[in-house]
Amino acid sequence: MTALLDIAELVKRFDVGNKRQLHAVDEVSFTIGRGETVGLVGESGCGKSTLVRLINRLLDPTAGSIRLGGTELADFKARTFAGNANRPRIQMVFQDAGDSLNPRYTAADAIADPIRRMKKMSGADLRRRVEQLADMTGLPRELLTRFPHQLSGGQKARVGIARAVAVEPELLILDEPTAALDVSVQVVILKLLQQLKRELGMSYLFVSHDLNVVRLLCDRVLVMYLGKIVEQGPAGELFADPKHPYTRALISAIPQAEPDKRVGRLRLPGEPRSPIDPDSTVCRFYGRCPRGEPRCSSEMPALRTLAPARQVACHFA
């Protein structure tokens, strides 16, 4: 599988005054192949949102490379990327569909906006394309003239998806697209996303903290903690046999109805370490990890390859 997206040593640091820096994303490297769905999981504050903003070019990296099918996107500045020819290639579906829709725009306006801006379509052609997208995402055509506050959660989600796929992106980032939806609507939307991926030949980066949903949809999963990727692997393997203690804690935390299945559980006490000026010789998970050996506080574990497509950043995996 040829890599569509190639992230190499991506770094983002924010100045927080007094010459201190917040290490939001710390030398992250991974790839997404064509037609692949890669999941990204991690706690709030782990740097997922920053990473996403770097990839979709709303934010400039401090260092590192973002290659999309051979084009180095880090060469372009975020401020002017909106007018760049590469803009349509990466799009995003937002977590809170309601918040991501302009309250003054009808559903049709919202879906038409990217097409107008990037495909320069207008008039009858534009209208036809918007209707086609509505049909594709299961949005009844009558709802196109409605405003966001007149639509249900599921309908808003569909508008957000229609808008995102309107310009036929190669990579679609899904930021918790079903977090705010009822479980029944979630099923419908997830199936829709699955279908669209096949029909339009996209790759997905699926960010979520609902691990059950990640397991359903993703081929591979990246686990992030305090700005670093701590584990990576095929979804099935990762869930069956997590190697990093944080991954184990994450999986343990999934609510389990069957009492017999509640084994080998790991509970994390406390809070994560501070991402401000972290010590580069200490493992980020040290202190919260059930296993804390001297080596952990003197040597930062590197992301090692254990098997093809399986990587872990832990001294003891």
Add this chain to the structure above:
Amino acid sequence: MTAIPALAVEDLSVEFRTRSGTVKVLDHVGFHVGKGETVALVGESGSGKSVTAFAVMGILDPAGRVTSGSAMFGGSDLLTLSERDLAEQRGRELSMIFQNPRTALNPIRRVGQQIADVLVQHGGATRNDAPQAAVEMLKKVRIPDPERRAEAYPFELSGGMCQRIMIAIALACRPALLIADEPTTGLDVTTQAVIMDLIGELAHEAGMATIFITHDLALAAEYCDRIVVMHAGHVVESAPSHALFTQPRHPYSARLLAATPGETATLADLASIPGSLPDLRRPDLPACRYSGRCDRKVDDCVRPLPQRVVGDRHIVACWNPL
């Protein structure tokens, strides 16, 4: 059930007056919570689960009206108590925690003071010993470095910590009943697990009854003794957690389960629930509000809902249960 339940809700109906008509949000809702028991109120949005809690606590929106029913708690009917009597009960015997902990706390008051406030108001503490008692509560909810944290403002704390503060406030006076309205929605899964464990332990230790409102069936199944499933203002099924999860008897409960991602399902195995909620403003609502979407509908379904006992503490409101 031979023991007197901590809370007994019977026949509760609530209406909301809106510009576009009267919405019959709850229709003859009834369930019991035993002493020391954890009961989950599970349902999708529009099911009425939060409204039930607000009605019991007496904090319904002014447009809402209780049109029938009772909520027996500690020997009196909460729904008929005066505002003053109810205010006395709240915080002392009856407590609630909410979603979005950071917004539920007073942003301009230190967290230690907020706990102390409750202790002084309802717990009989004096202004002098309240701060120390507040620090004790912080220790109880396992906040590290409690003396220092007591001086913090909510915005300085993470979501998980704020939720612990809310729990500390809610449990400060050792209430007999705690209502938790989606307390972990929006929190990370690891934080959720820890918070749910904490509530469970504290409840067990104090013999406190808990009502958990959630849309997450698996969460309810792991942490609660019993689950009450709600749909469009009706209680459709109530059963011990394990029984509901493995053998749901109401078609809606079964569908809800079939739509919940678990570990063995693939996307193709999941099924959504056909149809949608009925418009609760209609004057001609059917006796069973699920019948419009149900594939097991029979002629009996136009009759008022039964309460069929189908197992140990397992009740279904259905004429044609699975």
Add this chain to the structure above:
Amino acid sequence: MLSLLRHARYVMSENPVTGLAFALFAVFLLAAILGPLIAPYDPLQSNAAMALKPPSAAHWFGTDQLGRDIFSRVLVATRLDLTIAFASVVLAFLLGALSGVAAGYFGGWTDRVVGRLADTIMAFPLFVLAMGIVAALGNKVINIVIATAIINFPLYARVARAEANVRREAGFVEAARLSGNGEARVVLGHVLPNIMPIMMVQMSLTMGYAILNAAGLSFIGLGVRPPDAEWGIMVAEGANFIQSGEWWIALFPGATLMLAVFCFNLLGDGLRDIIDPRKRT
């Protein structure tokens, strides 16, 4: 467009006061447009013989010290006053709202510059500033408009800035960037439309204020000069005659002024209800 009109009708039926305000506004508008055509007398025509006559069948509002028909003068003045009001508000909006939105959205130096500009203007007692501007630029109507716009700048800029600041973090702003909207387009096409409802209320309130400002300035001899008909200057001239018992010279223009300001204030709320899509069910 059709749904907007339908919604407008709904808003007016819900709230009769809004309907009244719109009706009144329509009357003023008609008076402004048709005034000079339908005035019974030439507003500038003096007639010494008919001076200081009280209201009668021939002169509904009476005559002033030069024998001019007050009703005709009040009617014709509507055009001047409404023009001043509209123009001031539009200019204030262009200067203030656009700067404010840019300041709120971009922050940094834009915010600092706009902030300091607003502070400088607010440092002066506003009416004194208006007087100063008109005195410096000359006694012309256009200068009243400019002066009013300038003294309203801080208010518009602050409201716009606060609103833009809130919207800056909103999901739809990010989505707009992803959709290929450059920063200027995001500000003008996405953020600005969202603050319009509040700006509408602001603008209608300022319309009333603009007329009062113009009236105040002409009262002290700046801005509109005699013999032009303008409500404020008419009140000023009439003030001299109240003591001697000729109450009608000041009352009628004063009452019309009051009615106009009242109408504009009510209009603002109604306009916001119509324009804000969230009020639509």
